[in-house]
Amino acid sequence: MKAILYIGHGTRSKKGANEAKQFLEAVMGYVNAPIQEVSFLELTPPFIEEGFRRCVERGATEIKIVPIFLLTAGHIKQDIPDEIAPLHKRYPDISITTTEALGVQEVILDAIAELVKRHLAGPIFSADSILLVGRGSSDPQTRIAFNQIAEGIKRRLTVSSVDVCYLAAIEPTFDQGLETITAKEKGRIIVIPYLLFGGLLLNEVQLKVKQKQKLGHAISCTDSLARHNAIQQIVIDRANAEGERYAAVNH
Missing domain, CATH: 3.40.50.1400 (Rossmann fold)
Known part of the structure; x- marks a missing residue:
């Protein structure tokens, strides 16, 4: 059976x-x-x-x-x-x-783009930028995969840039990614946690995004991908x- x-x-x-x-x-x-x-x-x-x-x-x-x-x-x-x-x-x-x-699939990249559009509830502008946040792994394939994901998201959303950072194991760290992208912001910053479900890691991302909001940055965070x-x-x-x-x- x-x-x-x-x-x-x-x-x-x-x-x-x-x-x-x-x-x-x-x-x-x-x-x-x-x-x-x-x-x-x-x-x-x-x-x-x-x-x-x-x-x-x-x-x-x-x-x-x-x-x-x-x-x-x-x-x-x-x-x-x-x-x-x-x-x-x-x-x-x-x-x-x-x-x-x-894996890295077109349908997943399409879903991420749709989640971003749903999150913004309005048009995306070329001056906007994306910070893609991965869980992180020492496996060398991780960077390759996230480069592919970043390129796919940039094609779909036509934003000024898509930066990648990680929550563990490899750099740039999430804190480094936040500092880099807020230092060069021109439009809105959309943080995409590349996480399937909620949990402590998503909570950490959301908390640090809120801290940046309090400092006056036009930054927000999408929900987990399984949504x-x-x-x-x-x-x-x-x-x-x-x-x-x-x-x-x-x-």
């Missing part, structure tokens, strides 16, 4: 955890699988081992792992496979496959896809 095990990142924020769970509950209603379970890599229970065990207890003979992560980095390449490997040994008769991270239904549709499509759309886990 086929099962889907969704894996989110996890957060210490109760609000962020609830947002992720509600998102996945909505997804599950559109996925054609008799068994579906939600789990998280860290911080938020149930964790991967428990979610996997629940699938087995409900009669799963094949489990598709669907990670709810924006980009391919250490969690996708190392942490999740490390969690799955001992489960394969414990349940050798269970077929295990996994989908990829959401756009395009993200939900991508996850639904991944979960419903047949075997050629995803790769086997290395055992």
